[in-house]
Amino acid sequence: MGATVMHPTTVQVVLDLVGIFVFAITGALVAVRKDLDVFAVLVLAGTTGLGGGFLRDVLIDAAPPAALADWRYLLVPVVAGLVTFFFHPALGRAERVVNVLDAAGLSLFCVTGAVKALDYGLGPVPASLMGMVTGVGGGMLRDVLAGRVPLVFRGDLYATPALVGAGVAVAGLEAGLHLAVVAGPAAVVCFGWRVVAMRRGWNAPRPAGSAST
Amino acid sequence: MGATVMHPTTVQVVLDLVGIFVFAITGALVAVRKDLDVFAVLVLAGTTGLGGGFLRDVLIDAAPPAALADWRYLLVPVVAGLVTFFFHPALGRAERVVNVLDAAGLSLFCVTGAVKALDYGLGPVPASLMGMVTGVGGGMLRDVLAGRVPLVFRGDLYATPALVGAGVAVAGLEAGLHLAVVAGPAAVVCFGWRVVAMRRGWNAPRPAGSAST
Amino acid sequence: MGATVMHPTTVQVVLDLVGIFVFAITGALVAVRKDLDVFAVLVLAGTTGLGGGFLRDVLIDAAPPAALADWRYLLVPVVAGLVTFFFHPALGRAERVVNVLDAAGLSLFCVTGAVKALDYGLGPVPASLMGMVTGVGGGMLRDVLAGRVPLVFRGDLYATPALVGAGVAVAGLEAGLHLAVVAGPAAVVCFGWRVVAMRRGWNAPRPAGSAST
Numbered sequence: 188m189g190a191t192v193m194h195p196t197t198v199q200v201v202l203d204l205v206g207i208f209v210f211a212i213t214g215a216l217v218a219v220r221k222d223l224d225v226f227a228v229l230v231l232a233g234t235t236g237l238g239g240g241f242l243r244d245v246l247i248d249a250a251p252p253a254a255l256a257d258w259r260y261l262l263v264p265v266v267a268g269l270v271t272f273f274f275h276p277a278l279g280r281a282e283r284v285v286n287v288l289d290a291a292g293l294s295l296f297c298v299t300g301a302v303k304a305l306d307y308g309l310g311p312v313p314a315s316l317m318g319m320v321t322g323v324g325g326g327m328l329r330d331v332l333a334g335r336v337p338l339v340f341r342g343d344l345y346a347t348p349a350l351v352g353a354g355v356a357v358a359g360l361e362a363g364l365h366l367a368v369v370a371g372p373a374a375v376v377c378f379g380w381r382v383v384a385m386r387r388g389w390n391a392p393r394p395a396g397s398a399s400t
Numbered sequence: 401m402g403a404t405v406m407h408p409t410t411v412q413v414v415l416d417l418v419g420i421f422v423f424a425i426t427g428a429l430v431a432v433r434k435d436l437d438v439f440a441v442l443v444l445a446g447t448t449g450l451g452g453g454f455l456r457d458v459l460i461d462a463a464p465p466a467a468l469a470d471w472r473y474l475l476v477p478v479v480a481g482l483v484t485f486f487f488h489p490a491l492g493r494a495e496r497v498v499n500v501l502d503a504a505g506l507s508l509f510c511v512t513g514a515v516k517a518l519d520y521g522l523g524p525v526p527a528s529l530m531g532m533v534t535g536v537g538g539g540m541l542r543d544v545l546a547g548r549v550p551l552v553f554r555g556d557l558y559a560t561p562a563l564v565g566a567g568v569a570v571a572g573l574e575a576g577l578h579l580a581v582v583a584g585p586a587a588v589v590c591f592g593w594r595v596v597a598m599r600r601g602w603n604a605p606r607p608a609g610s611a612s613t
Numbered sequence: 614m615g616a617t618v619m620h621p622t623t624v625q626v627v628l629d630l631v632g633i634f635v636f637a638i639t640g641a642l643v644a645v646r647k648d649l650d651v652f653a654v655l656v657l658a659g660t661t662g663l664g665g666g667f668l669r670d671v672l673i674d675a676a677p678p679a680a681l682a683d684w685r686y687l688l689v690p691v692v693a694g695l696v697t698f699f700f701h702p703a704l705g706r707a708e709r710v711v712n713v714l715d716a717a718g719l720s721l722f723c724v725t726g727a728v729k730a731l732d733y734g735l736g737p738v739p740a741s742l743m744g745m746v747t748g749v750g751g752g753m754l755r756d757v758l759a760g761r762v763p764l765v766f767r768g769d770l771y772a773t774p775a776l777v778g779a780g781v782a783v784a785g786l787e788a789g790l791h792l793a794v795v796a797g798p799a800a801v802v803c804f805g806w807r808v809v810a811m812r813r814g815w816n817a818p819r820p821a822g823s824a825s826t
Contacts, residue, residue, distance in 0.1 A: 224817035227766035340440035391437035553653035604650035
């Protein structure tokens with residue numbers, strides 16, 4: 188299993204690049220909506236697309252991140268940023284599609300992130316957490332840099348599906364199943380949960396009443 | 401000394417977990433007061449409790465952080481977050497107690513952080529600085545994620561006691577004293593200074609007049 | 614080349630410290646203008662002066678950063694912070710000079726950052742990117758900690774000259790030229806571009822119209 192992931196297959200690389208592309212578009216859209224310049228569009232695209240993986244790699248001591256050793260990982264957010272820069276009105280109208288693609292990216296990253304953390308020797312619980320970090324970290328960095336409270340904190344269910352998806356993948360691998368068997372169902376759990384939560388407007392619970400300050 | 405710290409004693413682990421628990425509560429309270437959801441409560445609890453140690457470990461190349469190799473370090477902020485989520489009105493009323501516990505956490509982390517940095521080969525000055533980072537880093541991450549200027553920048557003395565406590569510990573160890581002898585007084589210096597500063601409303605000095613922009 | 618950089622010459626260290634000093638002053642000025650206390654002045658000075666190098670070193674796995682192994686790198690931002698704390702009105706009036714010095718720091722860091730990344734085995738494109746990160750990272754951390762959207766996102770050309778300067782240095786080294794030959798022209802490209810952009814009020818392009826939210 189380790190070897191498979193250390194030398195990811197073409198399918199894995201393609202899925203990874205697709206996930207980065209979609210996340211990068213959401214970052215670029217935030218920059219466009221704040222009327223920032225083209226550089227900010229590219230930086231937020233790159234941060235959102237690659238930030239979750241960077242955070243994971245630094246924390247599990249896998250630095251330098253894969254993205255710095257493979258030019259395709261850097262090219263993809265640049266392309267996503269430029270596409271958004273020039274075609275943002277169309278992307279803005281297709282927000283529902285962008286959101287579904289974003290859920291797909293989340294599903295993918297929570298699984299690949301957890302698997303990579305296991306490969307680097309982390310236990311099941313920290314590995315699941317690193318899967319979640321891989322999925323939500325880029326968006327959190329995007330929001331901090333754009334000067335707003337991370338969207339992931341604002342109600343709709345985002346991180347929970349990522350954590351559960353990562354947990355399913357980790358549980359399957361720990362049970363001795365092959366990655367090819369485990370990855371699909373784990374991603375589907377995260378994706379399905381996230382999409383249904385969006386459609387139905389599910390929210391994570393909030394505290395009952397505000398604290399006395 | 402190195403061996404003692406690389407394989408921390410039960411007392412050290414318990415103190416560490418207590419510090420994480422208290423810091424995590426302050427993080428969770430910020431999330432509750434901003435009316436964020438349960439996930440934000442847990443993330444801010446975890447970030448505040450573990451963030452200082454994460455920053456230190458990444459900077460001194462001790463990644464992956466200890467917290468990712470020991471499930472208790474992850475469980476503690478989850479428990480602190482859930483306790484805060486359900487019982488925040490009581491915690492809000494006990495703010496004075498929380499602040500004193502927070503000072504205790506600060507005192508503990510500045511010492512353990514400095515000692516770990518020494519163990520990893522840093523010189524006395526950088527090691528003291530890493531002690532301070534361990535103490536204040538989690539709170540700074542909490543505030544950045546919650547979209548406010550770090551509290552540590554806002555007047556009341558917080559970082560200075562941490563830096564001085566770390567410096568006392570480092571000076572003692574460099575002078576050849578045993579950690580068991582040095583740790584207590586160093587933590588007391590930080591704790592006493594911090595608590596008196598809170599009680600008396602001491603502030604760090606501000607610049608005289610604003611700069612001409 | 615590697616040996617030269619791993620054991621930097623006195624000239625390189627002096628230039629590095631000058632760059633850190635100037636960046637640290639810009640960080641301290643932000644803290645002064647926000648009426649923050651002396652500790653915030655020192656922290657923002659340190660973050661701005663050293664942050665770009667820290668980000669680079671963590672990402673290319675060169676941790677612990679050089680700044681933590683050499684007390685001069687820690688002393689310089691402290692001095693810059695204290696100078697700013699006491700003499701900020703004069704510095705505020707000399708803003709044009711500060712901006713030109715800041716451009717000089719940017720030019721220096723983009724080159725040294727890219728060279729170090731090459732030394733650690735990164736390819737030409739990621740190494741250029743790390744040069745840019747070294748130049749702009751400290752200022753971005755400064756702005757995030759100070760609770761504002763990074764200035765580098767706000768119109769005037771800052772990151773592009775850094776990326777191009779880093780790219781020129783990388784291209785020259787990859788073509789087999791000696792660092793002593795390459796560094797000057799690369800820094801001049803970044804510095805000249807940045808200064809002319811400031812003088813003429815050049816801006817990076819923005820998206821045409823806001824996205825439909």
